Amino acid sequence: xxxxxxxxxxxxxxxxxxxxxxxxxxxxxxxxxxxxxxxxxxxxxxxxxxxxxxxxxxxxxxxxxxxxxxxxxxxxxxxxxxxxxxxxxxxxxxxxxxxxxxxxxxxxxxxxxxxxxxxxxxxxxxxxxxxxxxxxxxxxxxxxxxxxxxxxxxxxxxxxxxxxxxxxxxxxxxxxxxxxxxxxxxxxxxxxxxxxxxxxxxxxxxxxxxxxxxxxxxxxxxxxxxxxxxxxxxxxxxxxxxxxxxxxxxxxxxxxxxxxxxxxxxxxxxxxxxxxxxxxxxxxxxxxxxxxxxxxxxxxxxxxxxxxxxxxxxxxxxxxxxxxxxxxxxxxxxxxxxxxxxxxxxxxxxxxxxxxxxxxxxxxxxxxxxxxx
Numbered sequence: 315x316x317x318x319x320x321x322x323x324x325x326x327x328x329x330x331x332x333x334x335x336x337x338x339x340x341x342x343x344x345x346x347x348x349x350x351x352x353x354x355x356x357x358x359x360x361x362x363x364x365x366x367x368x369x370x371x372x373x374x375x376x377x378x379x380x381x382x383x384x385x386x387x388x389x390x391x392x393x394x395x396x397x398x399x400x401x402x403x404x405x406x407x408x409x410x411x412x413x414x415x416x417x418x419x420x421x422x423x424x425x426x427x428x429x430x431x432x433x434x435x436x437x438x439x440x441x442x443x444x445x446x447x448x449x450x451x452x453x454x455x456x457x458x459x460x461x462x463x464x465x466x467x468x469x470x471x472x473x474x475x476x477x478x479x480x481x482x483x484x485x486x487x488x489x490x491x492x493x494x495x496x497x498x499x500x501x502x503x504x505x506x507x508x509x510x511x512x513x514x515x516x517x518x519x520x521x522x523x524x525x526x527x528x529x530x531x532x533x534x535x536x537x538x539x540x541x542x543x544x545x546x547x548x549x550x551x552x553x554x555x556x557x558x559x560x561x562x563x564x565x566x567x568x569x570x571x572x573x574x575x576x577x578x579x580x581x582x583x584x585x586x587x588x589x590x591x592x593x594x595x596x597x598x599x600x601x602x603x604x605x606x607x608x609x610x611x612x613x614x615x616x617x618x619x620x621x622x623x624x625x626x627x628x629x630x631x632x633x634x635x636x637x638x639x640x641x642x643x644x645x646x647x648x649x650x651x652x653x654x655x656x657x658x659x660x661x662x663x664x665x666x667x668x669x670x671x672x673x674x675x676x677x678x679x680x681x682x683x684x685x686x687x
Contacts, residue, residue, distance in 0.1 A: 347549025372497020
């Protein structure tokens with residue numbers, strides 16, 4: 315369909331081509347290039363942490379962050395990390411890869427972030443950290459997280475992949491934790507196709523992150539005392555990400571404007587729209603999600619198919635982690651009901667939201683959605 319509107323259209327209208335040509339002209343295309351170093355230094359400073367370490371994507375950022383924490387803080391196999399039940403599998407997968415156990419906490423029904431009122435009941439003597447994932451552009455309410463971390467001597471891991479440039483009160487998302495991760499996937503506010511970064515202010519953690527992401531090279535270069543990964547980011551990726559970072563604030567303002575337009579165009583449909591504003595943050599609308607009201611007879615899959623037939627691309631909400639077949643097969647899941655996550659998956663989806671989306675396309679999307687009701 316020639317007039318199909320994809321769920322995401324990136325916007326590459328800055329210095330991306332200029333910086334890529336610079337990489338080619340200078341021959342710096344590997345992970346040793348200057349754009350990698352500049353991105354690490356400037357992005358970590360912007361977030362409010364001392365150090366950054368660029369990696370191949372957002373998922374491996376979580377892998378290596380947890381590996382570094384396990385090493386530095388002497389966590390044991392089968393120690394536990396609290397994880398939101400409503401998020402991408404990468405979070406819990408990284409916990410499992412590091413021989414730790416994810417403990418799933420249900421979502422809050424309106425913000426879709428982890429329900430902080432349900433965390434304490436899931437803490438055990440083996441709990442070592444709380445992983446926070448800021449969902450779809452709206453931060454988690456962090457004050458309760460800070461209280462629990464202090465009370466139980468827990469570390470905080472922040473996955474801010476969906477919250478580039480977002481703030482909780484006056485603190486940047488990714489700047490409130492012991493270690494944080496970001497993704498630079500094609501649909502993010504900073505997009506370079508793939509890519510990610512680990513951010514921390516800990517000397518010991520950044521040393522371990524850099525060690526494990528780089529095949530555990532030692533002072534004798536090809537002598538290895540541990541097994542790590544090649545998770546490095548190339549200078550080519552970093553060049554695009556750096557160009558995107560230069561215009562991040564402009565991109566955020568554009569996303570907010572787009573979100574506000576959708577809020578107006580869709581205000582009367584029988585669905586829950588994203589929370590526009592809380593006491594601690596304004597939504598910066600990484601994506602614009604909808605959750606169908608209980609009395610709507612069809613579910614998200616049916617709506618997405620109907621919209622696809624009209625040339626509108628959509629994506630489903632996350633599948634509940636406690637119901638993931640792989641975690642059930644591994645014996646990680648439990649019998650505790652997490653009904654909010656289940657309902658969000660059944661009734662939730664998001665509509666085209668990329669920075670490259672044109673205003674007339676937004677009107678067409680909104681009209682297609684309204685026509686279903």
